Amino acid sequence: MGSRERFAVFRERDFSVFFVGYxxxxxxxxxxxxxxSFAVLHNGGSPTDLSLVLAARIVPMVLFLLGGGVLGDRLPRRLVMLTADAVRALSQGTLAVLFLAGPVPLWTVLALAACGGLGEALFRPSFDGLVPQIASKDRLPEANALLGMAQSAAAVGGPAVAGVMVAVTSAAAVLLVDALSYLVSIGALLLLRVGDRGRGLGGGSLPAELRAGWRTFSAHTWLWTVTLQFTLFNLIVWAPYLVLGPVSADRSYGGPEAWGLIVGTFGGGSLLGGLVLLGRRPSRPLVVTTLVTFLWAAPSAALAVRAPLWAVCAAALAAGVSSAVFNSLWMTTIQQHVPADSLSRVMSYVTLGAYSIGPVGLALAGPLAEATSIGLVLAVGVGWQIAANFLVLMSPAVRNLRAPNSGPAEGIATDPAHSAGSTTSAT
Known part of the structure; x- marks a missing residue:
């Protein structure tokens, strides 16, 4: 694919408009x-208070994610996303105003942070289902790659800009900017010309809708296999890395500057991975995703053996590239093989798997490292990632799944109520 064709999806009006808001x-x-974080600490909060505030956002997101998936399949997805952005804009704007006015009670911060998590739970499943509606089928891979690159660029640039703004103005001013950014997203969603059709909520109860979504999810062997792998990856590999990486940087590489360099390099790798993937359509996408995710263990391996800082950064760069390739191909594969009317519910199960037990890994990594060593805990994660990837590659459902128009593929159910009978074809 030529360089101009790689960005041809921007010629599609709805995608371009949505991309700006996103x-x-x-x-x-x-x-x-x-x-x-700085607003809480400058408000007189302790590290424990900060932990509670961060958890207050994650817990409701996990609790309401499945419900958000049901709404995304039964109501117009744009309407659900508009509601979610309005909730997040209101919660962040209120936080900003309160912090500007003076000290804020902890319970108020926790409640508003929880509202933000609720908004995320509503937004994400509908977002995953909306992308195939705003990008044509033949340009869907590039759409996912570009959206992934946008998220990676924000993850790199956002904290850097925020650090400067907090120093020059205040943390509350940055929170106000965040609230205004959701208003831009709301404007972009309102400008979309995508049809606002939904099946409505009268077709069944919430438990029935969730069961139907679960049948669709569990009927595709490749889908639950990779989701399970990703769930355990967050528990055993990534959570310990996020906790013990900063500790290693502090003890062995000179402090927070080194950790900032490592994290920034990972973000740069994500951008590079998105660029590398643009215009490429592997015929067996899950084989590619499994092969590249061997590199996810590279940063943990480098820290475990106390490699030089340049080697740790190189490992983080490689992991960032693999992360971008995985995320783009994984999302495209799901969007191409899962029925559109079940997509939000299925993605809510996938996302729930990613978040469900990761906090357990965050809580255990520190105590386990103190009882043994940082190197041992990180090395266990490396060993697990290598073993898990080989196990996933052994699955015929993963090896044989092909991209559309590239050969025999899995049969796709057209209605979630009948999807329990579909099976993965070994070709």
């Missing part, structure tokens, strides 16, 4: 994650 709101969210 980039803006992601940049604001990345800035707010830094600003909220």
């Amino acid at each position: 980039v803006t709101s992601n940049l604001g969210t990345s800035m707010a994650s830094v600003a909220l």
Whole structure:
């Protein structure tokens, strides 16, 4: 595919409009994650208070994610996303105003942070289902790659911009910018010409809708296999890395500057991976995703053996590239092989798997490292990632799944109520 064709999806009006709003709101969210931490600490909060505030956002997101998936399949997805952005804009704007006015009670910060998590639970499943509606089928891979690159760029640039703004103005001012960024996203969603059709909520109860979504999810062997792998990856590999990486940087590489360099290099790798993937359509996408995710263990391996800082950064760069390739191909594969009317519910199960037990890994990594050693805990994660990837590659459902128009593929159910009978074809 030529260089111009790789960006041809921008010629599609709805995608271009949505992309602007998505980039803006992601940049604001990345800035707010830094600003909220400093706002709590400058408000007289302790590290324990900060932990509670961060958890207050994650817990409701996990609890309401499946419900958000049901709404995304039964109501117009744009309407659900507009509601979610309005909730997040209101919660962040209120936080900003309160912090500007003076000290804020902890319970108020926790409640508003929880509202933000609720908004995320509503937004994400509908977003995953909306992308195939705003990008044509033949340009869907590039659409996912570009959206992934936008998220990576925000993750790199947002904290840096926020750090400067907090120093020059205040943390509350950055939170206000985040609230305004959601208004840009709302404007972009309102400008979309995508049809606002939904099946409505009268067809069944919430448990029935969830069971139907679960049948669709569990009927595709490749889908639950990779989701399970990703769930355990967050528990055993990534959570310990996020906790013990900063500790290693502090003890062995000179402090927070080194950790910032490592994290920034990972973000740069994500951008590079998105560029590398643009215009490429592997015929067996899950084979490619499994092969590249061997590199996810590279940063943990480098830290475990106390490699030089340049080697740790190189490992983080490789992991960032693999992350971008995985995320783009994984999302495209799901969107191409899962029925559109079940997509939000299925993605809510996938996302729930990613978040469900990761906090357990965060809580256990520190105590386990103190009882043994940082190197041992990280090395266990490396060993697990290598073994898990080989196990996934042994699955015929993963090896044989092909991209559309590239050969025999899995049969796709057209209605979630009948999808329990579909099976993965070994070709």
